[in-house]
Amino acid sequence: MVQRLKIVAPPRTRPLPADWRLQAALSAVLWAGAIIMVVPFLWMVTTSLSRKADISMPRTPSLWPPDPSLFNYQIATANLPIVQLYLNSLIVVGATTAGYLLLCSMAGYAFAKGRFPLKAPLFTAFLATLFLPFETRMIPLYLLMGQLHLTNTYAALILPFLAGGFGTFLMRQAIAGIPDELIDAARIDGASELRIFRSIILPLCRPTLATLAILNVIWRWNDVLWPVLVTSDSKLFTVTQGLALEGHSQGTYTGVALATAVLSILPVIVAYLVLQRFVIRSVASSGIKG
């Protein structure tokens, strides 16, 4: 609604004397800042492409490798099972995101449209979990995984993140906005609640589901605290964990370490550049950091 109004409305008449000098100055300052944001990335890529970087670094940083080669990448991929790391991250991020979206929408649907005893206290209980920081429960959770014989399994990486108060709240708000008449009409036509959930609720909540999916992917992809606690078997390491534990141990070989870093963040950056419109909208609309 707001978006549409903006297009129809005449351009804003801010007290801006529409002169190009101001626009040029703004551009100059903002692009200077943008260069500061990008230079560390460029320097990382440059250094990772320089074979000499493993022995001695130039005293004046350069943004062009003196001896471009893929040597460091060969070493990095030989030392790190990069394909396995990506596979593990995809499994963990994929399973948690699919489960989180499903379970949060289920709870959200019940709390938005359902009528059942204890609805209000249960919803309050879901919301109250927002006040329980992960860091408070992480050591007992790690011990619990040991008791369940789940340490060093994918299940340990996935199960604790399948349901949560934040997603339930977001989905409840989105589903509460769907008109009751739509659902009643489907009910009169004989559709079951499950059918209504699948064919009406979920499709209508697509924007919120996309927001929640993007946020969850960022959280789970970047998480390192929980994987480090619950997996010690390097066959189960995620990309971020592998980078932290293995990539760091190559610290003395600057070129190799930075090649490892590039391999771990390049696909994320490519995905981000493709999806940037959605990512930025998700963060701006929810106000939640990735």
Place this chain on the structure above:
Amino acid sequence: MPNAIRSNPTHPVQRALRGALVWYGFVLPPLFLILIFIVYPTAIAFQQSLFTAVPGAGQKFAGTAHFERLLADPVFWGALGNTILLGVAFLVLVIPLATVLASMLNRLRRGATPLKVIYFLPQLTSSVAVAIIFNYVFQPDWGLLNGGLRALGVEQLPLWLADPRYSLTGSRAAATLLAVWAGLGYFILVVLAGLQSIPAELYDAAAIDGASALQSFWYITLPGLRPTFVFLIITGTIDALARFSDLWTLGGPGGSPARSLQSVVMYIFQQGFVGSDFSLAAAAAVVFFLIVLAVTLFAFWGFLRREFSAVR
């Protein structure tokens, strides 16, 4: 489905019961997971903080012994001090910087999108990768920063991450610069959303009254951004309290050099996971919980309630 219910679905009580059962089918699976993986371990953290595990003899009530042990540990106070110092320094730098840059972006008529994408880029990079990159950026001899300073003619080059002292060029300052670089994009996006919610008519009215650009910034923009600032300070404080990944990547669980980068969560991690002193870790975890809860409740009763009622 039991036959009794299906045989007479029109009976109102049975219909209501069946209706409720369907809804419980939606709520119980997530509730079950929340109870096992969120509520139960949190309760265990509280329990562990009050009991001592005696090998072969179960649990012995310890009263406040573990909390006394925790509060007598200078390492814990150091970690708490670091966490607060790093959080305050980060917020004091990033919020004004993001406000200025977002105001500029908001005034830019063309080409704001690529800039937003670039400023947000580090946010998408994991804290681990950011820490690894900046470990080299801050390298004293040939790092990007000191190399650049040398090229500019600076003679006395700072040691950055290698210097554990409280100084503007020490390890804490480096960790703060890193956090500002990584977090700036998110703060800009949120401030930008706040700026766009300020009605344009206010600026028009100010212009008619002859207000300068600086005056409208001071009397319209900053008051209009109040809810945004409150939101950013609260979420930023809670995030800063929970800081772990980047500091752990830079300095291990001890936060080297000289524990200058150890945060509270790293302390819990070190005591519980590395040292297996679960009761001490649990006491620290409970204190952490209470601090986060205090910040949240203070924020809610002090500020957010008014903002929420204003929205509704």
